[in-house]
Amino acid sequence: MAKDFSTKEEDYSKWYNDLVIKADLAENSAVRGCMVIKPHGYAIWEMMQQALDKKFKQTGHVNAYFPLFIPKSFFSKEASHVDGFAKECAVVTHYRLKNSPDGKGIVVDDDAKLEEELIVRPTSETIIWNTYKGWIQSHRDLPILVNQWANVVRWEMRTRLFLRTAEFLWQEGHTAHATAEEAVEETEKMLNVYADFVENFMALPVVKGKKTANERFAGALDTYCIEALMQDGKALQAGTSHFLGQNFAKAFDVKFTSKEGKQEYVWATSWGVSTRLMGALIMAHSDNEGLVLPPKLAPTQVVIIPIYKNQDQLEKINHWAEQLKADLESKDIRVKYDNRDNQRPGWKFADYEFKGVPIRIAIGGRDLENNTVELYRRDIKEKQTVKQEGLTETIANLLVEIQQNMYNKALKFRDSMIHKVDHYETFKDVLENKGGFISAHWDGTSETEEKIKQETKATIRCIPLNNIQENGVCIYSGKPSKQRVLFAKAY
């Protein structure tokens, strides 16, 4: 299984790509920049979707679906949005093909040219706010708390499976409110929903913060984000939540009659996470033996593998394993019993290890005699022999422990990788030799931010929420600063 598999230490980037391919998560397609998400990868994404969708609904949101295509003119309506989003897009210009006159294949039918080109959505604010115009008249129509699960396309030149692809899957929430306060509250609420999901399901600690003006979403007044750290010391933006003010309401003329009878523009938020989270999940926990999945997101949490010398033994094990499987399933534990006879136990061990199954149970003839099984924990790669008695509870507890252990490990690593730095030379040195987040003073200007980025490739990942206020001087300009911000190289 793990043949020809690079180690993290040798080549982190190659290790990641190999892992995605060899663990059957995704692969490149015949269409440049577009990936195929394979069944194992998609099953993990479905676990993510289910958990997120439940949280969205618990916080009062409903799902809906808006068109894939957006009329080109819509993008010009919100001035800053057009610069951020309307450029690298897939453009539909025709709606028909015809047989080639030379009889070879098919060609675009020039008679079927669209009057106005359609853009494959890179994000849906414009088409959704154009729709909301028809939904909102009075304060009684507010708030609108809608989410959409969809595919989007951004024509990226350099792509990497899950992390940056031309087409990706995501959810985008788009809410409409009567007041700025309520919209800001929603923006923060959804940031917390994301943080809760990434920490408690993905077992990955995040820093919650705000983006600087430079890094803000095109059309937003404020972009909140959660930032996670990967094992190579690079940061990854795991989710964003935007306070859009009245920008889109003004662009699409969406007003409501307030309780006081006045016509006012509606306040907006939008927030999203994508299949990029798959990249984060893979990079955050995996090792040189393959994928390591937190139990809450593992499509298979427990695999049972029989080790037998003859048919008689196999039948006894089958009987025992089917019973255990039923017991575990009655506790909502996702379990697979693999008694295929065309692969050896050793091959299966390696395969499930590579694919990140949290717990492996092996049972053989001697175990049957001794009423024991062999348990293997993927996260710490440790075997132990345990009693069959109380096994269901043992496993249920172990899954909780593994989830917690993975989070703790990632937290310890992350915390060890936040470096307080007060001089630009140290900044460059830490960035080059240690990586991680650098907590440093910054003068608050886009110019300084831009220069640091040009010189070091580090960007300001965020200004942490509830940031400590302290006087200092900008590491770059030497100008006064009131707080530290987090810099890092990022995916």
Next chain:
Amino acid sequence: MAKDFSTKEEDYSKWYNDLVIKADLAENSAVRGCMVIKPHGYAIWEMMQQALDKKFKQTGHVNAYFPLFIPKSFFSKEASHVDGFAKECAVVTHYRLKNSPDGKGIVVDDDAKLEEELIVRPTSETIIWNTYKGWIQSHRDLPILVNQWANVVRWEMRTRLFLRTAEFLWQEGHTAHATAEEAVEETEKMLNVYADFVENFMALPVVKGKKTANERFAGALDTYCIEALMQDGKALQAGTSHFLGQNFAKAFDVKFTSKEGKQEYVWATSWGVSTRLMGALIMAHSDNEGLVLPPKLAPTQVVIIPIYKNQDQLEKINHWAEQLKADLESKDIRVKYDNRDNQRPGWKFADYEFKGVPIRIAIGGRDLENNTVELYRRDIKEKQTVKQEGLTETIANLLVEIQQNMYNKALKFRDSMIHKVDHYETFKDVLENKGGFISAHWDGTSETEEKIKQETKATIRCIPLNNIQENGVCIYSGKPSKQRVLFAKAY
């Protein structure tokens, strides 16, 4: 709520459109032919998806995701597929926009023309079989049982919400097998999964059958279908399952090494249902008071509405209703308690009736005294006063009864609308004046089928499975026939 709402009898087509709009199911968007699926409509679609997805997984299928775009040349590879699918498509020709030289808005950047145009998928056989080529080497790699939930685009000139839209949502299963027998078995299995879903969840009886050569999927050797009847006597194809033979394997050169060590082409199936089912659901059961939903697909199965004269009464009802809600939810019944104070009970009654909630519970001051409630059944529009004691069981049983009653009613109607006809004049008369399915002899030729279609707009919906074999003469040509087939006008 039901103001300006047409009746079925006045104008069936307008009744349907009004219903979709006024029940907040869907609406037309700014993009020609593309709909917005509103939260209430999407919630029903989600119920459908959940039920279907569960059935797919129970029958051994897994989900995956393939690219939205398909290179133009792929369509030319399977000869009959290209004629059926590559014509009315959205064509992506460019990947960048730029600011207009005149400073007004944005224009397509001519420097960003794609070398090969990309087609927005109208169906995914080609891109998927191109991918399967990399997944299949040996008989050990088979079968592949993959499903995809996705959006697809077919450029339709005349569109209707849910029934025919340029973009729609669907699932498409694509399986690969070592033998023809196994592929045929899969094709039939999935037809049965669809029939089971439509009958038991949508409460809509279907005829299972095969399409004639004329109506077959482009690229299939056999197309199986389920056909349902709408209240206006027109048929609707609710799902299809295709036996594709080795056509796509040959087109994309997908071979496997058999157990005997020989290189053979892989056998294929594909099968799909779409948001069109929403149209079927709406048209099959609804009435002049709005939508009627079968309990199994109703996002809200029970709504509780308080009727109160003062705050004291409301508080008592609140207390009681929250308890009932908790009891019902503990039985997995989806319930909503609507004690909003900005709408009157009568308005709420009409609103939930229009939106199709199967059971309404009203409770007022007198009910509190008498330990009763008023139950209203949406399907038969009947009220009854029942005891609070055992209410949870009463409701659980009633939901089962409503589901069954809706199916029985639809079945009775459908059966009353299957007309055995032996003469072409009668055929035309029945078609014109009664509608429904016409069971008639046909000589088996595409020419006859085509002529009947041209003259009457009726098509052969299917040759029913396990059809009775009987000698007769074709109603059109007078030539000998061995079986009757089902004709109808169709959506």
